[in-house]
Amino acid sequence: MRTTQSTLQKMRDDGEKIAIVTCYDASFATVLENAGVDILLVGDSLGNVLQGRETTLPVTLDDMIYHTRCVVRGSSKAFVMVDMPFGTSQITPEDTFENAAELMAAGANMVKIEGGHIMAETVEFLTQRGIPVCAHIGLMPQSVHQLGGYKLQGESDHQAKQLMTDAVLLEKAGAGMLLMEVVPAALAKKITRKLSIPTVGIGAGVDCSAQVLVLYDMLGISSGRKARFMKNFMAGAGSIQAAVEIYVKEVKAGKFPGPEHGF
Ligand code: KIV
Numbered sequence: 001m002r003t004t005q006s007t008l009q010k011m012r013d014d015g016e017k018i019a020i021v022t023c024y025d026a027s028f029a030t031v032l033e034n035a036g037v038d039i040l041l042v043g044d045s046l047g048n049v050l051q052g053r054e055t056t057l058p059v060t061l062d063d064m065i066y067h068t069r070c071v072v073r074g075s076s077k078a079f080v081m082v083d084m085p086f087g088t089s090q091i092t093p094e095d096t097f098e099n100a101a102e103l104m105a106a107g108a109n110m111v112k113i114e115g116g117h118i119m120a121e122t123v124e125f126l127t128q129r130g131i132p133v134c135a136h137i138g139l140m141p142q143s144v145h146q147l148g149g150y151k152l153q154g155e156s157d158h159q160a161k162q163l164m165t166d167a168v169l170l171e172k173a174g175a176g177m178l179l180m181e182v183v184p185a186a187l188a189k190k191i192t193r194k195l196s197i198p199t200v201g202i203g204a205g206v207d208c209s210a211q212v213l214v215l216y217d218m219l220g221i222s223s224g225r226k227a228r229f230m231k232n233f234m235a236g237a238g239s240i241q242a243a244v245e246i247y248v249k250e251v252k253a254g255k256f257p258g259p260e261h262g263f
Helices: 005-014 026-034 061-073 093-105 117-127 141-147 157-173 185-194 240-252
Strands: 018-022 039-042 079-083 110-114 133-138 177-181 199-202 210-213
Touching: 005 018, 005 079, 018 240, 026 039, 026 061, 026 240, 039 061, 039 210, 061 079, 061 093, 093 110, 093 117, 110 117, 110 141, 117 133, 117 157, 133 157, 157 177, 157 185, 177 185, 185 199, 210 240
Parallel strands: 018 039, 018 210, 039 079, 079 110, 110 133, 133 177, 177 199, 199 210
Antiparallel strands: none
């Protein structure tokens, strides 16, 4: 049976860390869930790592539907979270619902939407109509042009307060999870303590309820600059399955990310 949102909430309530890896195809889906990964994230990072694009902006809803179907076919236990690509959620709640419904029909268990308080109305609209939502704040790659690059978010007092306000509003609107990307570890810890839903960190310190990494980064096969929060789990591991098992073990033990991976 597939992991459900209530199982994930119970893991968070019991203090069990949740291990997440991005996944885009059936073969890796099987390997990842056999290695103990709790959530497979069909991330729009597929635009970067599969399609070789500079940003995630050109990824389409059809791309996400295709890869969601592949991941669902290759897995039977893991929870499947799917990104809503650029332009499919920054619209009316009604139109966002239609797009999200296509992802759910393809097999998603939850959709992930980038955006702070501005998305609260949409989150409420979707969750009241049966579509679980993970809200994504901090560094939002779909807003890279607005943010002026892939940089640390929430550093100033003003930004930190805004992120806390966003987090609280999104939870109130019905978000079932909150992902924080590249924010100071101390802020992520404060937000995690304030909320009752699981928080997911990437470059957000060890105190989040869950951790996520891009599959190709953790296998050491992504090109370009290596971000500080990445770790190559293939180093010293005999196989991909073993590398992912080490990642899961380190996340569950609170050993990854270390202070050297945070801000
Ligand atoms: O698309 C993606 O892979 C993501 C993660 C970086 C969190 O959203």
